[in-house]
Amino acid sequence: MHKRNLTFGISLVVAITVLACAAELVDDMAANQDGATMAPMFEVDPFWPKPLPNHWIQGATIGV
Helix, strand or coil: HHHHHHEEEEEEEEHHHHHHHHHHHHHHHHHHCCCCCCCCCCCCCHHHHHHHCHHHHHHHCCCC
16 A cells, blocks of 8 residues: 555656656647747738629629
């Protein structure tokens, strides 16, 4: 019983230590990427598409 509790305690301490080190590495990696290029921001053009001549229709443009 005592040996099992000791093994559980040591395993718990090791797991917490590994998680703390991993969190430190993730924070360092995030700090290094602060100057990374961001994805472009797009703005909706409410006047698109322009009216088509001769009563043409454009149809669905959701995938454009």
